[in-house]
Amino acid sequence: MGYTNCAATERPTLRTALPGLAAIVVMVFSIFFPRLLFSPLLVAIQVDLEVSAAAATRIFATIYVGYAVSMLLSGFLATRVKHRRIVAFAALGAGLGMQVAASAPSLAVLHFGVLIVGVSAGLYAPSGLSIVSEIVPAVRRGTGFAIHELGPASSFVLAPAFVALLLPSFGWRALVSATGVVSALAGLSYLAGGRAGAFYGEAPRLGNLKLIFRYPRFWLITVFLVIAASAALGMFAVLPTFLIGHRGMDQQVANGLIGISRTWGLLMVFVSGVLNDRIGFRRLITAIFAITGSFTILLTVADGMLLAVAVLLQPAVISAFFPAAIAAMASIGPPRTRNVVISLVVPMASVFGAGLYPAVAGYFADLGLFDRVFQVTGAALLLAIVLVPRFGPSRSAGEQSAGER
DSSP states (O other): OOSOGGGGTSOOOHHHHHHHHHHHHHHHHHHHHHHHHHHHHHHHHHHHHTOOHHHHHHHHHHHHHHHHHHHHHHHHHHTTSOHHHHHHHHHHHHHHHHHHHHTOSSHHHHHHHHHHHHHHHHHHHHHHHHHHHHHSOGGGHHHHHHHHHHHHHHHHHHHHHHHHHHHHHHHHHHHHHHHHHHHHHHHHHHHHHOOTTOSOOOOOOHHHHHHHHTOHHHHHHHHHHHHHHIIIIIHHHHHHHIIIIISOOOHHHHHHHHHHHHHHHHHHHHHHHHHHHHHOHHHHHHHHHHHHHHHHHHHHHOOHHHHHHHHHHHHHHHTTHHHHHHHHHTTSSOGGGHHHHHHHHHHHHIIIIIIIHHHHHHHHHHTTOHHHHHHHHHHHHHHHGGGGGGOOOOOSTTOOOGGGO
């Protein structure tokens, strides 16, 4: 079990884990990038299939449903299939789904293709994150997860650039198909040569659930992740509409500022992992929630240069939360149930943060109360700081680390 056969005789270090981490970063990128690609391609897809904007945007709901359901059920697969194979099959599945989507003659077939992509992405997360937990020593886990998060973070930056550069010359179908080929090749490569993850996971059986639910840390990290997902994914979905339609910002300026903030997020992801290992999870998220909460409220009252600064820093700072949160999830309960914890917490955060938040924000925007949504979000971030001291150290043997201080 573990990354190499010598794990029993050599003390694992971050350096020895780097080859396995590099391979996992490639895998998460090859699975995460396809999901993000459909957003900048949406207008081209809408025109080609001759459907309305409302109909076209429903493909994101299909992706999410597949993602959430497969993540919840992934533990049952992990008891029979080793994590390394699940990761490889997830990339192969993403590749297959992209090929179906690329050849779709109708919106219904496109939905089927993106459903496969979403299901594949949901299978990856519990297994991929469990592999990182296994190969990285506990005291460097924050840095390890920060390296892992470079895959998703870079996808946010590269997907729009990829589309802007190549869409005019090749069309959306060619870009989707090419992305699918790369994902499938990554999956085949990992299936043939990937060594990390040669162990099984646990299913969400009643005994495991009772064990996990006993930990106050589980409920606290769920609350923290829901709030952070709302401030990151939920706000990202509606921030351009808020800035352009409600604050009167120029469209190009708004999109440019948001794009720059995502680029800075790459640096913040890595800084977060290093700080998590050095100062601990509780101190780090206290600072993140305080700064992000203040900038979130500032978005509703600032003007001019101060508003631009808030737009630049709010998304960048909150992105630093996620590597630390993933490391904290890995410390909840015994190692065998890590995939179960992840498969429970992440779908809940996705439902509220990425699913319900944009819908609620749109409802209040129609009432002329868009400001109130952001103000409540900022207040929730600041109030969550009160709960941080209750996130005590893990009681599981071998799970103490600097990142849990």
